[in-house]
Amino acid sequence: xxxxxxxxxxxxxxxxxxxxxxxxxxxxxxxxxxxxxxxxxxxxxxxxxxxxxxxxxxxxxxxxxxxxxxxxxxxxxxxxxxxxxxxxxxxxxxxxxxxxxxxxxxxxxxxxxxxxxxxxxxxxxxxxxxxxxxxxxxxxxxxxxxxxxxxxxxxxxxxxxxxxxxxxxxxxxxxxxxxxxxxxxxxxxxxxxxxxxxxxxxxxxxxxxxxxxxxxxxxxxxxxxxxxxxxxxxxxxxxxxxxxxxxxxxxxxxxxxxxxxxxxxxxxxxxxxxxxxxxxxxxxxxxxxxxxxxxxxxxxxxxxxxxxxxxxxxxxxxxxxxxxxxxxxxxxxxxxxxxxxxxxxxxxxxxxxxxxxxxxxxxxxxxxxxxxxxxxxxxxxxxxxxxxxxxxxxxxxxxxxxxxxxxxxx
Ligand code: ATP
Ligand code: MG
Numbered sequence: 348x349x350x351x352x353x354x355x356x357x358x359x360x361x362x363x364x365x366x367x368x369x370x371x372x373x374x375x376x377x378x379x380x381x382x383x384x385x386x387x388x389x390x391x392x393x394x395x396x397x398x399x400x401x402x403x404x405x406x407x408x409x410x411x412x413x414x415x416x417x418x419x420x421x422x423x424x425x426x427x428x429x430x431x432x433x434x435x436x437x438x439x440x441x442x443x444x445x446x447x448x449x450x451x452x453x454x455x456x457x458x459x460x461x462x463x464x465x466x467x468x469x470x471x472x473x474x475x476x477x478x479x480x481x482x483x484x485x486x487x488x489x490x491x492x493x494x495x496x497x498x499x500x501x502x503x504x505x506x507x508x509x510x511x512x513x514x515x516x517x518x519x520x521x522x523x524x525x526x527x528x529x530x531x532x533x534x535x536x537x538x539x540x541x542x543x544x545x546x547x548x549x550x551x552x553x554x555x556x557x558x559x560x561x562x563x564x565x566x567x568x569x570x571x572x573x574x575x576x577x578x579x580x581x582x583x584x585x586x587x588x589x590x591x592x593x594x595x596x597x598x599x600x601x602x603x604x605x606x607x608x609x610x611x612x613x614x615x616x617x618x619x620x621x622x623x624x625x626x627x628x629x630x631x632x633x634x635x636x637x638x639x640x641x642x643x644x645x646x647x648x649x650x651x652x653x654x655x656x657x658x659x660x661x662x663x664x665x666x667x668x669x670x671x672x673x674x675x676x677x678x679x680x681x682x683x684x685x686x687x688x689x690x691x692x693x694x695x696x697x698x699x700x701x702x703x704x705x706x707x708x709x710x711x712x713x714x715x716x717x718x719x720x721x722x723x724x725x726x727x728x729x730x731x732x733x734x735x736x737x738x739x740x741x742x743x744x745x746x747x748x749x750x751x752x753x754x755x756x757x
Contacts, residue, residue, distance in 0.1 A: 420515030437478035452489035519548035522740025536634030545582025561592030584741025
């Protein structure tokens with residue numbers, strides 16, 4: 348009897364040379380974690396694909412939407428796994444095509460990953476096509492632009508048959524690129540930027556600067572909700588929170604009003620790079636988009652990123668329109684959460700007229716007007732965190748591991 352399985356198709360991993368197995372293995376690990384609540388029997392590699400088998404009949408249909416969200420997955424098909432028995436795979440083809448209703452035209456597309464099967468692709472197309480013509484006498488074959496295509500894949504001793512195939516998020520498996528620390532507000536942009544880097548295989552470590560104790564901790568809860576919404580991607584294992592309100596207050600009293608935002612940002616970048624060093628992260632990531640707000644002119648971006656030494660600051664959204672970012676936020680499930688207005692450090696001690704084209708000499712003078720080094724050290728000491736179970740590749744840093752239990756959960 349044919350069983351239902353999820354056949355996972357990848358694209359970019361297929362372009363990898365010698366280390367392709369490493370990418371496939373990481374994707375298998377990530378899929379196992381993403382499907383941990385389902386009755387999965389096995390996740391493994393077959394030639395050119397990954398295969399997920401289950402111990403119940405309904406599970407593949409529940410699993411497919413989860414699999415689609417895992418980086419590295421180009422497509423997923425809920426397929427019939429058959430013996431190399433024409434009667435069995437022709438019957439499966441009839442069932443697969445019936446699921447494609449409504450349709451008027453169809454074709455069969457056979458492919459062999461192993462050439463040790465006596466039936467060639469042309470034979471398979473003809474055999475399965477004949478069975479389908481019998482089963483669906485009112486439908487027509489169209490080999491050029493069919494409404495439905497029945498795929499018949501001969502692969503390692505089995506024949507897989509499927510019709511419907513859903514697109515995945517693409518990209519590369521999380522854990523195949525380095526760790527990145529992302530500056531994570533509860534707004535629209537930084538969650539999208541974080542998601543994008545996760546899709547490229549990076550393990551993401553978000554750091555949120557909250558206005559606490561000068562504001563409530565509302566933004567911290569929103570950030571946790573956003574991280575939870577991003578869990579299906581599997582890129583985040585821990586969220587750091589830095590209570591930033593008191594430092595903002597001190598800065599606001601010490602520097603010219605128009606330069607406050609740049610000073611806040613410089614301190615955020617500085618603390619983020621210190622966390623990156625403890626975490627062993629190889630880059631900082633922000634949600635900045637050129638010219639979107641006052642702090643995101645090129646002059647101000649230069650004035651803030653100047654404090655980061657030895658790490659690239661990546662800005663995946665730098666050339667994106669707000670509309671595109673919003674559309675992506677909707678697609679990844681963070682839009683509604685980011686749309687809530689919560690007081691955070693961005694609304695605290697804000698100047699009426701922020702500087703849009705800061706002169707570096709003025710920035711340097713303001714930076715020396717308060718003890719930024721002591722502040723950064725103090726903030727690093729006060730950092731708190733929440734762990735999430737969704738990232739297979741996340742390893743917490745040794746330095747903070749023993750302190751974890753002592754810290755109050757957020
Ligand atoms: P976002 O939608 O991500 O909040 P934004 O359009 O509001 O971005 P800014 O407020 O200027 O832009 O922030 C620019 C970037 O600085 C953010 O994308 C984020 O990476 C970082 N950032 C801003 N506020 C915070 C914060 N409270 N905690 C951590 N990072 C922050
Ligand atoms: Mg913001």
